[in-house]
Amino acid sequence: MNLQSGTYYWPSTLPVAPSYPALQDNVECDVAIIGGGSSAAQCAYYLADQGLKTVVLEKGTVGGGSTSTNTAIIQYSGEKMFTSLTNTFGEEYIARHLKLLKEAIDDIEAASRRVEMDCEFCRRDTLYSASCPEDVASLRNEYEFIKRHGVQVDFWKKEDIEAKYPFSRDAAIYSYHDGELNPYKFTHALFQYAAKQGVLVYEHSEMNGHHYDKEQQRMIISTKKGYQVSARYVIFAAGYDNMDIRKEKQASFVSTYTVTTQPVTDFSTWHNRTLLWETARPYIYIRSTADNRVIIGGLDDNTTYPDDRDRKLIHKSELLIEEFNRRFPDIQVESAYSCAAFYGGMVDGLPIIGKYDDVPSSYFLLAYGDNGTVYSQLLSKIIAQEIVDGHSPDLELYLQDRPYLKRLRSQVYDKQNFS
Numbered sequence: 264m265n266l267q268s269g270t271y272y273w274p275s276t277l278p279v280a281p282s283y284p285a286l287q288d289n290v291e292c293d294v295a296i297i298g299g300g301s302s303a304a305q306c307a308y309y310l311a312d313q314g315l316k317t318v319v320l321e322k323g324t325v326g327g328g329s330t331s332t333n334t335a336i337i338q339y340s341g342e343k344m345f346t347s348l349t350n351t352f353g354e355e356y357i358a359r360h361l362k363l364l365k366e367a368i369d370d371i372e373a374a375s376r377r378v379e380m381d382c383e384f385c386r387r388d389t390l391y392s393a394s395c396p397e398d399v400a401s402l403r404n405e406y407e408f409i410k411r412h413g414v415q416v417d418f419w420k421k422e423d424i425e426a427k428y429p430f431s432r433d434a435a436i437y438s439y440h441d442g443e444l445n446p447y448k449f450t451h452a453l454f455q456y457a458a459k460q461g462v463l464v465y466e467h468s469e470m471n472g473h474h475y476d477k478e479q480q481r482m483i484i485s486t487k488k489g490y491q492v493s494a495r496y497v498i499f500a501a502g503y504d505n506m507d508i509r510k511e512k513q514a515s516f517v518s519t520y521t522v523t524t525q526p527v528t529d530f531s532t533w534h535n536r537t538l539l540w541e542t543a544r545p546y547i548y549i550r551s552t553a554d555n556r557v558i559i560g561g562l563d564d565n566t567t568y569p570d571d572r573d574r575k576l577i578h579k580s581e582l583l584i585e586e587f588n589r590r591f592p593d594i595q596v597e598s599a600y601s602c603a604a605f606y607g608g609m610v611d612g613l614p615i616i617g618k619y620d621d622v623p624s625s626y627f628l629l630a631y632g633d634n635g636t637v638y639s640q641l642l643s644k645i646i647a648q649e650i651v652d653g654h655s656p657d658l659e660l661y662l663q664d665r666p667y668l669k670r671l672r673s674q675v676y677d678k679q680n681f682s
Contacts (some may be wrong), residue, residue, distance in 0.1 A: 265569040266503055269576055269602030271331040272523035272556070273447035280447075283325065283454050286468040286490050291350040292316040292652060295484055295494035297470055297508075298501035298626045299323070300330040301446050302628050302639040304453035306498050308374060309647035311460035318492055319454070319462060320484065321471035322504075326450045329502045332604040334521060334560050335449070335539055335636050336550055337371060337442035338389055339414070343612035344405045351611055355661065358412050360445075360613065363657060364634075365414070367443060381451035383445035383553040387538050392424065392435035394543035399434045402542060406436045415439040427534040430590045432541075441538055441659055443550050446636060464485035470508075473497070475623045482624050496650050497625040500618075500643070501611070503607055505627055511617055511645075511663060514631055518572035519606040520579035521560040522551070524587075524596040530555070532593045539590075547586050548633075557596050559583040563606060576603040609630035614638040616646060616661045 265498050275298045294310055296303045299321025311315045321327075339361060348357045375384035393399045406418045417437040425431050458464050471487040486493040499505050506514060530536055530551065540548040545563040552558060566572050580601040587596055608631050609615060609663070616665035617627030648655040659667040 267332050267602055267604035268569070270559075270600040271602055272600040273331050273333075273445060274326070275600075276445055276451055277448055277451060280325070280451055283321075283458070283464040283466045286320065286465040286486055286488070286492070289491045289493070290316040290318055290463070291493045293461075293494065294318070294496045295320065295492045296498045296500055297484070298499070298504070299325040300328050300364045300500070301326075301333065301450045301501050301629055301636060302502060302643065303498075303500040304450040304457070304560040305639050306500050306628065306646060307419050307455040307457035307462050307464070307553060309643055311457040311462050313647070315651070317457070317462045319464040320468045320470055320486065320492065321464070321466050324453055324466050325464070326447045327503070329604065330446050330450050332602050333636060334548070334550065334558050335444040335446040336548060336634065337368055337637060338393060338438070338538060338634055338635065339441070340367065340389070340409075340438065340634070341612070342546075344401065346401070346404050346408050348612050349408070349535050352613070353478055356667060358669060359657070360506045360660060361409065361412055361414070363641050364637055367637045369446065370644065371637070371640050372442065374453065375449060377586055378452035380455060382449040382452050384438050384442060384449075384672070385553070387550070388535050389438040389441045389538040389540070390419075390424070390428075390435050391438065392432035392541045393454070394432070394491075394546070396433050398542040402434055402436060403440075409436075415603065421568050423583035427530045428590075429532050429593060432449070439575070440570075443552075444537065444636065445553065453550065456475070469529065470610045473622070480624070485528065492614055494540045498628060499625060499647055500628040503605060503631075505629060508626060509619060509622055511615060511627070511629055513610045513615060513650055513663065514607055514629065516605050516609055517568050518564045518566050518578065518603060518609045519560065519577075520562050520583060520603050521558060521601065522580050522583045523600040524557045524559070525599045526555045527551075527557060527594055527596060528555070529594065530604075532591060547583070549587060549590075556599065557587060557594075567605070572605070576601060579603070586626075608633070614642055614661060615663045616658060617663050617673060619663075
């Protein structure tokens with residue numbers, strides 16, 4: 264899959280990244296992880312201390328795929344509001360999902376403190392603003408839902424926003440203790456940690472096929488260079504490349520655009536350097552970096568053709584710069600890096616752990632969505648728990664056929680028929 268094009272900021276922050284050998288022999292293991300991006304690294308991190316022989320196969324180099332374009336805005340809220348999700352899944356379901364997202368952010372912080380490399384994790388507040396007056400009521404409902412479920416948030420009116428920022432909005436949710444991260448360093452740091460615990464990481468080792476050996480009850484992964492990995496379990500954590508391995512009908516894709524600016528010298532008009540996004544669709548999101556750059560992203564486009572996506576990069580980059588300068592006229596910025604990339608989500612708004620009958624003993628980690636780093640942390644923890652303990656109580660929330668939702672609806676049906 265042609266995932267992205269342009270110039271990438273994150274790899275420039277770690278010009279001499281850790282490297283790993285290519286697979287040069289057949290190997291047996293307990294768990295094979297396919298992929299070398301952040302999702303795979305998070306899986307490796309959770310399995311590193313469990314006494315399981317774990318092998319990672321990356322077709323290129325660690326962090327060289329979508330991780331290089333990931334803006335790593337660390338927050339629990341996503342493109343689809345929790346109040347909208349409750350219409351599909353119910354409040355009990357989404358309340359649990361929200362709690363797990365908050366725990367995942369804490370887990371990301373804990374992991375970033377545990378590894379040796381500085382991952383540039385920093386807690387940031389978020390301003391989620393109404394893009395037009397018509398969005399205020401739904402934003403208020405969203406605020407009431409997440410506050411009811413224990414999240415520290417305020418609801419800001421127009422005058423509150425104007426007192427803190429050089430731009431105006433009719434209303435906003437002000438959330439505390441979200442975060443930002445360098446996803447490239449985070450990925451390398453987690454693999455570095457896992458490798459020191461005995462996880463075998465192989466670069467330039469592209470999977471060529473897979474099949475299930477019923478007699479041995481093991482998955483056999485073949486590589487393009489002719490070697491095989493025999494595993495009791497396989498985690499397919501190859502990001503959007505998972506769709507080339509096994510399609511998931513709920514996944515959908517658009518094109519998105521990102522600009523990373525030259526360093527900025529004065530952030531005084533940007534209150535707390537908050538994460539910024541809005542209710543408009545397509546929306547704009549903004550964050551800063553550890554070396555005082557600004558990342559501006561969004562302006563998603565429905566095209567899924569790489570050539571069409573890439574032709575729009577220059578124009579979209581210019582528009583993103585204009586959008587930022589319109590909000591912060593005292594912080595004029597210039598582009599240093601710009602890229603176009605495919606961006607995936609799930610039709611129903613929740614990430615997926617795929618378990619399919621035609622791919623036994625395997626988990627597909629599909630952390631697609633606008634807070635994919637948080638989704639990946641959440642899902643990788645569940646998958647590791649499933650493999651290590653044989654059961655995770657939260658797995659059924661994220662399986663592709665949503666069994667938890669079916670069970671809730673069955674309970675409602677039974678109550679109605681026996682009342």
